[in-house]
Every structure is written in C-alpha cells, then in structure tokens.
C-alpha cells in the first residue's frame with residue numbers, strides 16, 4: 001500500500017513538473033473566439049477542472065508555446081464508470097450553433113464513448129462525440145440541436161458548467177488532451193426554434209421535437225443557409241434583432257412569453273414558417289386559421305404535396321411525404337391562400353391544404369419529414385424564398401457550392417480531381433461526371449441571371465450526378481458476405497418478399513437476416529411460441545421469405561430477438577409469464593415484464609426449443625441471436641434467480657439483492673452467474689441445431705465492447721467464439737464516425753479470433769440514413785481490415801429504394 005502510494009506520488013510530481021510534453025503534436029491555429037484560454041497556473045487548472053469521484057486531476061501541458069489540458073483516464077485497477085471533470089464557466093450559447101474544441105488522444109481504445117454536458121438551471125444538455133485514436137489534433141463540435149436533455153435546463157443562455165466525461169471501455173489507462181474551447185457559427189438571418197419547454201409539460205414529445213428540429217437544420221445546412229437553433233426558453237426580441245425568418249419545425253407547446261415575442265417580431269415585418277402547429281394567438285397576425293387534427297383515412301391517404309393555383313415559385317410538381325395526420329387548416333379571405341394540397345397514393349386530391357401562405361407566414365400542415373429529400377428541400381426553399389426573397393440567392397449559391405462536397409471530398413475541384421484518378425475513360429462513371437459538369441455550368445449561369453429557383457434545381461441534379469459517378473467508380477470485392485438485417489418480419493413495407501429479395505440479389509447482396517421471432521411471438525406457424533395474429537392474414541413469413549431466397553440465391557439467417565417479448569407479443573401471454581414468475585425483476589423490486597428471466601429453466605427451454613423448431617421445419621442457412629443478453633446492469637433479481645444463484649455458489653445471500661453490489665467476491669460470482677445463463681442457451685442451441693441441420697450457421701448480433709458488456713449485460717461473446725459456438729459474429733458498430741467504426745472493428749477482430757466478424761453498419765440509425773458516401777466509406781473500412789463481409793441495419797423502404805441501387809452500381813456490383 002505504502003509503496004503504491006509513493007509511486008503514485010512520484011508519478012504525479014513528474015506530471016506536474018513537466019511543462020513541455022514533446023509527444024503531443026503541435027496545436028493547430030484556430031480563428032474562433034475562445035471561451036477558456038487556459039492562461040492560468042497548473043494549480044488553478046486543477047481547481048477549475050474539478051474531477052469527479054475517482055477521476056484524477058487534469059494537468060496543463062505546453063506545446064510550442066500553446067497550452068492544452070491533459071485529462072487522465074485512470075481505468076486500470078479502478079471501478080468508476082467514467083473519468084470526468086466539471087469546469088464552472090458562465091456561457092451564453094443562444095446565438096451560436098454549439099461548442100467546439102481541439103482534441104487529441106494517442107489511444108482511445110480504453111474509452112467507450114465521450115460526452116460533453118452543459119449545465120443550465122436544473123438540468124443538463126448532453127452531447128456526445130465519437131473521438132478515436134489519432135496522430136494529430138481534431139476538431140470536436142457539439143451541435144446544440146443534437147444534444148439530449150436531462151432534467152430541466154433553463155436555456156442556452158444560462159449555461160454555468162461544462163462537464164467532459166470519458167466513459168470506461170476497458171480497464172486500461174489512457175489520457176486525452178483538449179484545448180481551444182470556443183463557440184462556433186454565430187450569425188445568420190434564420191432562427192429555428194426548438195421546443196425545449198415541452199420537457200416540463202409534455203416530456204414524451206421531446207424526442208419528436210428534437211427529431212423534426214434536426215431534419216429542418218439538416219435541410220438548411222444542405223442549402224448552405226446560415227441559421228441558429230434557439231431554444232424556446234431563450235427567445236427574446238433582443239435576440240431576434242437581425243433575424244428575418246423564424247421557423248417552428250415542431251413546437252407542440254410554447255411558453256406565452258415566447259409567443260408574445262414572436263408576435264412582436266411578426267408585427268415588425270418578421271416572417272414565419274410554421275409546421276403542424278401554430279399558437280392560436282398568432283393566427284390573426286399571420287392570417288391563417290389552424291383547425292383540428294385529422295388522421296389519415298387509410299395508409300397512403302396523405303401521400304404527396306402538389307401545388308394549387310398559383311402555387312409558390314420553385315415548389316416541386318410533386319413532393320412525396322407519407323404523413324399519418326395533418327392539421328386541418330383554412331385561409332382567411334384577402335389575407336392568405338392555399339399554395340398546395342395533399343394528394344393520396346392514387347394521385348387524387350384530398351381537398352385538404354398542405355401549404356397555406358400569407359404575407360408573413362408559410363404554414364405546412366404537417367411536420368417536414370426527411371423522405372423524398374430532394375423535392376423536400378425545394379419545397380422548403382420555396383417557402384423560405386417566397387417569404388424572404390433575399391435568402392434565395394444565398395440558398396442558390398449554397399446549393400451550387402455544395403456540388404462535389406461528399407464522401408472524401410470537400411468541394412467541386414477536389415472531387416473532380418479525386419475521381420478522375422479512379423474512373424476509366426468512356427465508363428458510365430465518366431459520363432455521369434461530364435453530365436454533372438454541364439449541369440454545374442448551367443447552374444452558375446442561372447445564378448448570375450438571378451433565376452435562383454432554377455439554379456437550385458439544377459445544382460441538386462449536378463450533385464446527384466457527381467455522387468452517381470462516385471458510386472459507379474467503386475469496385476466490388478469477390479466472395480464477400482453482404483447482408484442486411486430486416487427488422488420487420490413482413491419485409492420491406494410496400495414490397496413483397498419476392499421483390500425485396502430479388503433487389504438484394506440484383507445488387508450483389510448474399511444474405512438476409514429477417515427478424516421472425518421474439519421472446520413471446522412468432523411470425524410463422526409455430527407450435528412453440530404464440531403466433532402473431534397477422535400471420536393468418538399475411539401468411540407464414542419464414543416460408544415466404546425463404547421461397548424468395550431460394551429463387552434468387554440469397555442466404556437466409558433467421559433472427560430471433562431473445563428474451564425480449566417485444567411489441568407484438570400478446571398481452572395475455574405477457575401477463576401469464578409474469579404471473580408464473582417468469583419475467584424479470586429490477587434491483588428495486590419493480591418488474592420488467594417485457595423481458596423473460598434468463599435463469600428460469602422454462603424460459604431457457606422456450607428460447608432453445610423455439611429456435612430449434614425453426615431449424616427443424618425450414619431449410620434455412622442459419623439462426624441469428626439478438627438481445628442475447630440482460631437488458632442492462634439491472635436484472636434479474638427475481639426469486640428464481642436468487643434460488644438458482646444460491647444453489648450455484650452453495651451458500652445463502654443474506655441481503656438480497658444489495659450484497660450482490662456491496663460484497664466484492666459475491667458480485668464477481670453474480671456477474672459470472674449471469675454470463676452462464678446466457679451462454680448456456682447459446683451453447684444448447686448451437687450444438688443441437690447442427691444435429692437438426694448439419695450445415696447450419698449460427699451467428700449473433702452483439703454489443704460492441706465485449707470486456708465491459710460481458711459484465712453489464714452478461715454477453716460473453718468472445719467465449720462463444722473461442723468455444724466455436726458461433727460461425728460468425730456481427731458487432732453492432734452503429735456510429736456516424738468512420739474512425740470510431742474502424743477503431744471498434746480493430747478491437748473486435750482480436751476478440752472474434754478465428755470466427756468471421758461481419759461488422760454491423762448502422763445506416764438506418766445515422767443522422768442521415770441514406771448517406772451512401774458514408775456507407776461506401778464504412779464498407780471500405782471492413783475491406784481494409786479484411787473482415788470478409790459486413791451487415792447493414794436495416795432493410796427498409798428508403799434503404800431498398802434509394803441506397804441499395806447505388807451500392808449495386810459499384811461497391812457491391814454483381815458480376
């Protein structure tokens with residue numbers, strides 16, 4: 001003990017006395033305003049940046065005259081969840097897009113993830129960033145509109161503390177460096193009001209508020225229009241001084257004070273775009289009446305938005321949007337008019353207004369969704385441009401500047417030069433690039449003539465052509481395992497299994513992993529699990545999917561969501577399981593009735609028999625585990641688990657369940673017990689399925705960080721690979737950050753050993769779920785790391801209609 005203390009003491013003395021650290025790369029120059037310039041002493045730095053319990057103090061380092069903070073992550077031999085520091089600092093982030101800083105980490109592999117918290121009022125704004133090992137400094141940006149809310153923050157003007165947290169990934173020490181903490185992108189003439197105040201009265205609306213604010217922000221980014229996302233808690237007339245346009249993307253509840261300010265803004269010649277909701281007090285000011293909510297009469301009732309009468313300059317002829325309900329809106333004589341109607345899927349007008357326009361407002365009768373994004377952008381820009389003509393030029397220029405900015409390229413000339421290296425003469429890719437060049441020229445001419453609406457339209461087409469050329473220039477890799485997970489047991493909405501599978505085959509895919517069973521429901525004629533009611537009407541889904549797979553030569557791996565009974569499980573079945581003590585119990589004694597208890601022998605049997613039944617009855621290629629774990633740290637603390645655990649260790653637990661947390665040797669045994677429950681099921685199914693069908697492949701979707709997840713959720717997948725229980729494994733590496741993606745796979749390949757690891761790519765859960773360039777980038781990473789294949793989440797309508805054909809043009813092209 002004393003030796004260790006001395007060592008720690010010496011080491012910390014060395015760190016503190018080291019003013020210059022040579023191994024840290026030179027800090028790049030920044031031009032933005034800095035909010036913490038680090039011009040203080042070592043001692044002050046340690047007082048300012050308060051470490052959370054367990055974390056070590058920061059230190060200041062100096063690299064060629066510039067200072068940075070070193071944040072040590074002492075994960076070796078410690079137990080706390082995160083290395084974390086609080087810095088009290090009063091900040092007003094209202095009129096900027098967010099917080100940024102420079103970041104450097106020589107080894108990020110021990111860190112699961114990073115968070116930045118901004119304290120305000122009685123809550124926090126929580127941002128995350130995906131940093132990874134790098135050889136130099138990178139810029140981290142925490143976008144306000146991408147933050148989550150905890151508690152009740154009092155707005156972006158009242159930020160008083162910054163917290164930086166590095167979450168434990170592995171029990172290994174590392175450190176990271178930050179400097180040049182500042183704000184980014186102040187300015188612009190547009191404000192997007194985010195309805196944060198719903199946190200108080202309608203907290204279940206927060207997710208939708210965030211989602212539709214983000215979609216709006218993304219469209220504005222795409223058009224190159226500057227804007228600020230402002231919390232509705234921060235709207236004041238003073239802050240609206242230089243603003244021309246306010247956008248309400250989805251604001252189901254707004255404070256009266258804010259409505260007053262917007263009213264004043266409108267009376268002073270300000271303009272408004274509102275979607276779906278409009279505070280009634282603003283109605284007379286904008287001359288538009290918003291009526292009650294109307295639901296779709298059937299799916300496809302609200303299918304597209306089409307101009308009416310004079311329409312709006314620049315509005316597309318058809319903008320698709322699959323809305324499920326709208327606000328029934330009417331005009332006010334002499335003040336407003338209908339610019340577009342909703343049409344149903346049979347191209348008939350519903351007679352319900354989609355866009356109503358007045359002198360100072362454009363009202364969209366539903367939220368702006370991200371489907372049919374090219375036309376959606378035009379629809380939005382038509383509303384913006386008609387209200388504030390001066391923004392047209394900016395948008396047109398923004399769209400033209402964007403041509404060539406995609407994937408690895410940041411502007412037109414670099415993309416042109418980059419692509420010329422990878423495309424051959426006379427190839428379709430070259431033709432697509434020539435087409436793009438012609439369109440761009442045309443767009444620039446339209447811009448100078450002042451025809452902004454047409455310039456935008458042409459610029460969009462040029463960008464599409466460039467990306468087309470990029471996709472065509474990609475090359476396939478032979479003998480690659482290319483799979484999609486398909487979350488719906490009924491396949492792709494609006495498509496037969498036959499068509500969905502044919503498209504996969506045509507575009508070079510080799511496998512599908514359809515989700516056909518859950519803890520308490522089957523989407524085929526099962527004798528083991530309750531059968532979903534829809535099967536009667538729509539048929540045995542495994543049979544339908546499998547027939548198509550055979551026809552087109554696609555491998556079919558049937559996916560089970562283990563333990564979790566899911567949304568489609570009959571409520572009576574869940575109640576029966578609960579009554580029999582077969583559902584999970586949380587630490588506090590409350591029940592987690594959606595999840596079956598993994599230690600209950602009947603539940604283990606149900607998991608095993610249900611999957612074996614599928615292997616026995618259907619000529620499938622494989623069985624695929626998912627949710628093959630505990631829900632989290634909590635669970636399961638039911639009576640049955642207690643009995644089973646006491647039996648396994650041969651002694652009684654005096655205080656259940658607190659001893660499992662407080663007694664160290666017991667807690668180790670407990671974590672082991674949980675792992676054994678899950679592994680037992682995996683082993684039984686893997687071994688017995690091969691008796692049913694000798695060539696069957698067993699696989700699993702697993703969490704990304706095995707050393708931690710084996711404790712938190714009891715998922716010991718490295719062991720499953722070591723024991724040869726799995727034929728391939730798919731870690732769910734869902735991240736927007738390709739460097740993070742690469743870092744994760746590098747680790748996972750070591751854990752998988754000889755078992756093929758086909759990383760899961762999180763396309764559908766990315767911020768932009770049709771980002772073909774990022775998809776190409778992540779597929780290329782799996783190739784660099786020689787994984788032999790990949791698995792994409794998830795096969796749905798957008799992926800099938802928009803993304804898959806672009807993959808098939810090059811990177812997964814069929815011979």
Ligand SMILES: [Zn+2]
Nearest residue numbers: 597636638641
């Ligand atoms: Zn239990």
